[in-house]
Amino acid sequence: MSYQTYKIGLKPVKLEDANEQQKEILEKAKKxxxxxxxxxxxxxxxxxxxxTYDSGYHQFRQxxxxxxxxxxxxxxxxxxxxxxxxxxxxxxxxxxxxxxxxKDVIEAIRQGNKIExxxxxxxxxxxxxxxxxxxxxxxxxxxxxxxxxYSEKQILAIILAQAVKTxxxxxxxxxxxxxxxxxxxxxx
Numbered sequence: 001m002s003y004q005t006y007k008i009g010l011k012p013v014k015l016e017d018a019n020e021q022q023k024e025i026l027e028k029a030k031k032x033x034x035x036x037x038x039x040x041x042x043x044x045x046x047x048x049x050x051x052t053y054d055s056g057y058h059q060f061r062q063x064x065x066x067x068x069x070x071x072x073x074x075x076x077x078x079x080x081x082x083x084x085x086x087x088x089x090x091x092x093x094x095x096x097x098x099x100x101x102x103k104d105v106i107e108a109i110r111q112g113n114k115i116e117x118x119x120x121x122x123x124x125x126x127x128x129x130x131x132x133x134x135x136x137x138x139x140x141x142x143x144x145x146x147x148x149x150y151s152e153k154q155i156l157a158i159i160l161a162q163a164v165k166t167x168x169x170x171x172x173x174x175x176x177x178x179x180x181x182x183x184x185x186x187x188x
Contacts, residue, residue: 008174012041021047025054035182039086039168042175049167056164064157066123068099073120074161076109077127084169085188086177092186110188122148130158 015026015036022044029040043050064071072095079087092110095101108115115121126145129137137145142155171177179187 005173005176007176010042010045010175012038012175013044014041018044025050028054035180037090038177038180039090039172042177043168043171049171053164053167056160056167060157060160060164064160065151065154066157069095069101069105070120070123071161072099072101073105073109073123074127074158075165076106077124078131078162078165079169080109080188081128081131082165082169084165084172086172086179086183087165087168088188089179089183089186093183096186119148123150126150126155127158127161130155131162135159135162 013022013026015023015030018026025044025047026036026040030036040050043053061071064074066074072091076088076091076095079091088110092106095106096103102117102120105115105117105120107113109124115124122145126137126141129141133141145155146152
């Protein structure tokens with residue numbers, strides 16, 4: 001289905017044009033990433049949005065109980081489910097180059113194919129269930145996830161990831177965020 005979507009009129013905030021609050025956020029992003037992702041230049045129009053994203057994202061990374069590869073399975077799954085090309089490209093890049101997620105797992109998620117690894121498949125499937133059901137999995141779906149070796153706290157971590165990805169995915173939709181050159185090779 002192809003249709004035109006609204007594009008917000010706010011312009012990306014560049015470091016040299018940022019106010020003090022925005023400048024602090026953008027400098028922190030540059031220090032952490034070696035660059036300022038286009039997504040940040042957009043979201044920082046409302047510093048509270050960027051700060052909420054940053055806090056949730058870092059807490060997910062730190063406290064989810066998932067390995068880096070499992071974290072990328074969750075984040076990539078949600079980004080694809082939410083049709084966010086920017087985050088799909090970014091998390092595909094991070095999955096392969098930073099989190100060392102197996103390439104076959106990344107490609108299976110990107111192409112909608114079955115993941116061969118049983119545990120990662122259970123994580124991917126449950127993340128999709130949580131997204132599609134708006135956080136209302138059936139007892140059977142939750143049991144399947146838990147039986148794969150995950151915990152109830154990790155169900156909460158998936159909710160945190162959904163909240164964070166909603167912020168970034170929806171912001172990227174409304175800004176029609178251009179994929180950064182660093183992630184461009186991972187566009188779908």
